[in-house]
Amino acid sequence: MExxxxxxxxxxxxxxxxxLGEIPGVLWTPGSAPNPAPLILTGHNGSLHKxxxxxxxxxxxxxxxxxxxxAAIDAPGHGDRxxxxxxxxxxxxxxxxxxxxxxxxxxxxALILPMVERAVPEWRATLGALLSLPEIGGPxxxxxxxxxxxxxxxxEPRISAAGFFAGGFVPGVLREEARRVTVPLLFxxxxxxxxxxxxxxxxxxxxxxxxxxxxxxxLGGHVGTxxxxxxxxxxxFDRHLK
Amino acid sequence: MExxxxxxxxxxxxxxxxxLGEIPGVLWTPGSAPNPAPLILTGHNGSLHKxxxxxxxxxxxxxxxxxxxxAAIDAPGHGDRxxxxxxxxxxxxxxxxxxxxxxxxxxxxALILPMVERAVPEWRATLGALLSLPEIGGPxxxxxxxxxxxxxxxxEPRISAAGFFAGGFVPGVLREEARRVTVPLLFxxxxxxxxxxxxxxxxxxxxxxxxxxxxxxxLGGHVGTxxxxxxxxxxxFDRHLK
Numbered sequence: 001m002e003x004x005x006x007x008x009x010x011x012x013x014x015x016x017x018x019x020l021g022e023i024p025g026v027l028w029t030p031g032s033a034p035n036p037a038p039l040i041l042t043g044h045n046g047s048l049h050k051x052x053x054x055x056x057x058x059x060x061x062x063x064x065x066x067x068x069x070x071a072a073i074d075a076p077g078h079g080d081r082x083x084x085x086x087x088x089x090x091x092x093x094x095x096x097x098x099x100x101x102x103x104x105x106x107x108x109x110a111l112i113l114p115m116v117e118r119a120v121p122e123w124r125a126t127l128g129a130l131l132s133l134p135e136i137g138g139p140x141x142x143x144x145x146x147x148x149x150x151x152x153x154x155x156e157p158r159i160s161a162a163g164f165f166a167g168g169f170v171p172g173v174l175r176e177e178a179r180r181v182t183v184p185l186l187f188x189x190x191x192x193x194x195x196x197x198x199x200x201x202x203x204x205x206x207x208x209x210x211x212x213x214x215x216x217x218x219l220g221g222h223v224g225t226x227x228x229x230x231x232x233x234x235x236x237f238d239r240h241l242k
Numbered sequence: 243m244e245x246x247x248x249x250x251x252x253x254x255x256x257x258x259x260x261x262l263g264e265i266p267g268v269l270w271t272p273g274s275a276p277n278p279a280p281l282i283l284t285g286h287n288g289s290l291h292k293x294x295x296x297x298x299x300x301x302x303x304x305x306x307x308x309x310x311x312x313a314a315i316d317a318p319g320h321g322d323r324x325x326x327x328x329x330x331x332x333x334x335x336x337x338x339x340x341x342x343x344x345x346x347x348x349x350x351x352a353l354i355l356p357m358v359e360r361a362v363p364e365w366r367a368t369l370g371a372l373l374s375l376p377e378i379g380g381p382x383x384x385x386x387x388x389x390x391x392x393x394x395x396x397x398e399p400r401i402s403a404a405g406f407f408a409g410g411f412v413p414g415v416l417r418e419e420a421r422r423v424t425v426p427l428l429f430x431x432x433x434x435x436x437x438x439x440x441x442x443x444x445x446x447x448x449x450x451x452x453x454x455x456x457x458x459x460x461l462g463g464h465v466g467t468x469x470x471x472x473x474x475x476x477x478x479f480d481r482h483l484k
Contacts, residue, residue: 191448191457202444205459206433212468215433217447217457226454228481232474239470 001129011064020129023122024080025073026050028063029135036137037069038241039130041123041159043144043152044072049079054223058230066234068241069136073126075148076118087111108169112147116174120151127158139241143233146204150174153181161185161240163233166201167193167222175200178207185213186236188229193222243371245269253306262371265364266322267315268292270305271377278379279311280483281372283365283401285386285394286314291321296465300472308476310483311378315368317390318360329353350411354389358416362393369400381483385475388446392416395423403427403482405475408443409435409464417442420449427455428478430471435464 005017012031017024030037040062044055050072059070077083083091094107123142130136142149143163147170153162154177162181166189170178187205191198205215214236218226247259254273259266272279282304286297292314301312319325325333336349365384372378384391385405389412395404396419404423408431412420429447433440447457456478460468 211461213461214468215457215459217459219453219455226456228477231477235470235473 001126001132009060011060013060013063015060020126022081023073023126024050025071025126026056026059027130028059028070030063030067030069033067033135036135037063037067038139038141038237039069039071039127039136040141040143040237040241041127041152042070042072043075043119043123043142043148044078050074051079058233061230062234062237066238068234068237069130071126071130073122075115076122077115086114105169109171109173112169113171113173116147116151116171119148120155123148123152124156127156131158141237141241143237146170147174150178150181153183159183161237163188163236165225166190166204167196170200170204175204175207178204179209182209182211184236184240185210186233187213187215188225188233189215189217190222190224191217191219192224195222243368243374251302253302255302255305257302262368264323265315265368266292267313267368268298268301269372270301270312272305272309272311275309275377278377279305279309280479281311281313281369281378281380281382282479282483283369283382283384283386283394284312284314285317285361285365285384285390286320292316293321300475303472304476304479308480310476310479311372313368313372315364317357318364319357328356347411351413351415354411355413355415358389358393358413361390362397365390365394366398369398373400383479383483385479388412389416392419392423395425401425403479405430405478407467408432408446409438411438412442412446417446417449420446421451424451424453426478426482427452428475429455429457430467430475431457431459432464432466433459433461434466437464 001018001020003016003018009015014029016027042059044052062068062070074081077087090111097104097107131138139160140158141161142152142159145168146164149162149164153159161184163186185208189201243260243262245258245260251257256271258269284301286294304310304312316323319329332353339346339349381402382400383403384394384401387410388406391404391406395401403426405428427450431443
């Protein structure tokens with residue numbers, strides 16, 4: 001893991017870009033921390049960049065106010081990373097199918113599943129590298145995109161708690177895998193999310209194998225999650241990571 | 243309003259029994275409050291007593307840790323109050339219908355609707371008396387039983403925010419009235435509540451007219467609400483009453 005830039009922000013948080021092989025990431029750590037900080041991996045949605053402003057605001061807040069180290073990486077084909085010819089093709093297919101009003105589930109499977117297959121090992125490698133830093137001590141939470149989070153929570157025993165945002169497509173194979181997620185879970189749903197089937201999201205909440213799981217649903221569309229959910233998320237992680 | 247007993251609890255909270263006409267109630271106020279406290283009316287469920295231990299624990303916590311005045315009253319036919327012959331008859335009908343596996347919706351309507359019709363004016367009278375006390379300043383929230391809370395939130399303009407527990411039967415007429423509830427709302431659902439239809443609860447959440455409404459659902463049965471929801475509820479009221 002190599003740090004390629006570093007600067008100290010207004011709120012005292014140290015923000016560092018890093019690369020781990022071909023994975024580009026950002027790490028936010030608290031300004032003053034007497035002990036190694038617990039870690040939150042924050043997996044952004046869809047095609048968002050690791051420096052998407054709302055993601056950055058949440059990450060900085062978790063570091064400055066709650067003392068977490070927070071890391072984001074660009075998933076394969078996202079943010080700063082090149083898309084493969086296959087990905088470009090599938091995205092073009094998706095656009096065409098949407099415009100034609102055709103079913104898009106199979107195309108979304110073809111887009112999301114390979115991304116998950118690649119992103120999860122990358123997260124695990126990143127996690128290993130982050131935990132070797134003296135300023136990070138674990139335990140570890142994951143917060144963000146559900147599809148990646150399900151697989152990561154199932155295969156990575158160092159994940160102790162997870163906050164999933166129910167605003168993205170989750171392939172059927174991962175919906176099945178949700179039954180094997182057992183860590184404490186906070187599942188965040190926007191009640192009127194235009195592109196997200198509410199009943200599918202509720203069914204997914206029902207499917208998770210976790211004994212402690214909480215659903216938070218708020219009125220409004222995909223990007224309307226109220227800021228107080230950032231606070232609620234931090235307190236959820238406080239209960240399980242501190 | 244007449245106070246009939248008063249004692250200071252370990253956590254500094256002042257606990258006073260009161261009567262207002264035939265209405266018996268309890269008032270918890272913070273140990274030290276520089277200013278008049280905002281008020282939460284806490285309406286217990288079903289046939290519970292105003293001193294039901296979980297209700298008391300929540301009320302004391304809201305007073306001691308968050309600085310709220312909290313009031314509970316026994317609804318007509320509940321707690322310390324006598325049941326009418328009609329109520330006893332309806333309750334006997336309910337028991338018989340349940341044992342026989344017969345539909346109980348009409349019987350529940352006959353039990354709950356008259357109670358709501360009587361309880362809501364009593365809450366409003368109690369609210370008026372409480373707001374005349376120098377140590378209580380408003381604004382006012384309601385927390386508790388959904389059926390009573392819907393009607394109270396619709397007719398009583400002094401209610402500024404409401405937390406409803408989705409664990410009790412809500413007559414159809416009140417489910418319709420839910421569309422006229424417009425105050426900020428926190429709706430609390432136990433995902434595996436044995437006696438509560440989950441889909442009906444989700445439909446009710448959907449129906450509320452409030453622009454700001456949040457659903458919290460937790461795994462577990464009717465009485466399994468985790469303690470952290472008490473904290474979440476207090477923070478919800480903090481956002482709207484302070």
